[in-house]
Amino acid sequence: MDDEEARARLLDAAEALFYAEGIQAVGMDRIRTASGVPLKRLYRLFPAKDTLVAAYLERRDARWIGGLREAVAGAEEPVPAVFDWLARWFSEPDFRGCAFLNAYGELGTGPAAVLDVVRRHKSDLRALLGTLTDSPALADQLLILAEGATVVAALTPGPEPALRAREAALRLLEAGAPPNG
Structure with missing residues (x-):
């Protein structure tokens, strides 16, 4: 090999x-x-184990963000598509929450290489959501909804947290851009 x-x-x-x-x-x-x-x-x-952990997270980030980008790119309504994609992910039999938040929860602020990958993943997710709206404040709110749904789903797996977050996202869209957006 x-x-x-x-x-x-x-x-x-x-x-x-x-x-x-x-x-x-x-x-x-x-x-x-x-x-x-x-x-x-x-x-x-x-x-070192840290280099393996960082490489594992980098590869997972590329696949995860890539899958979400594909789902959004092919959707008529991209914001709801984010939460539909999350609902499918949350329903996978081996779903155990966000690998990046799990890593941060276990390792905290060290090692630096792992923390950098975690931060970059969350920044990439925020950037992707930012492409779906002209409002930075709305993109931040969508990020909070997606992250919150992921944490809730880690405790109670299944599509429901994503579907509830989808409803909240649609209400935000109907209300228009939030203040400071």
Whole structure:
């Protein structure tokens, strides 16, 4: 196996284990076993667990934001499409909330590389929502609705939190741009 395949296997294993069980609960040896990549190669590709966590989150960010962008781009009404997409995600059998908030909740303000990925993900989400409205204040409110729905769904999985947030987003749109927008 070449480095590219080893890296993909490691990231697949890391994502499955970190998302299901938590970052701190999973050691590098478990990732090595799950991936089938020798420990020496694992540490050559990812010299520290922090670098593996950051790479896992970066790859997840690209896929997650990309999926949401596709859903919005193909929608007649993009704002409700955000919440419809979230409802489908919240209904997936392995849904465990936001991987980025989970990582932040476990690791707090360190390590810096992981915190940077978490912040960049939230900034990218805010930027995407900003493309759906001319009002920065409304984009901020949509972000709060999306994030709040995700947190609620982590506690009670299923589409309901996204559908309630969708209703609130539609009311905000009907009301027009908020003050300071």
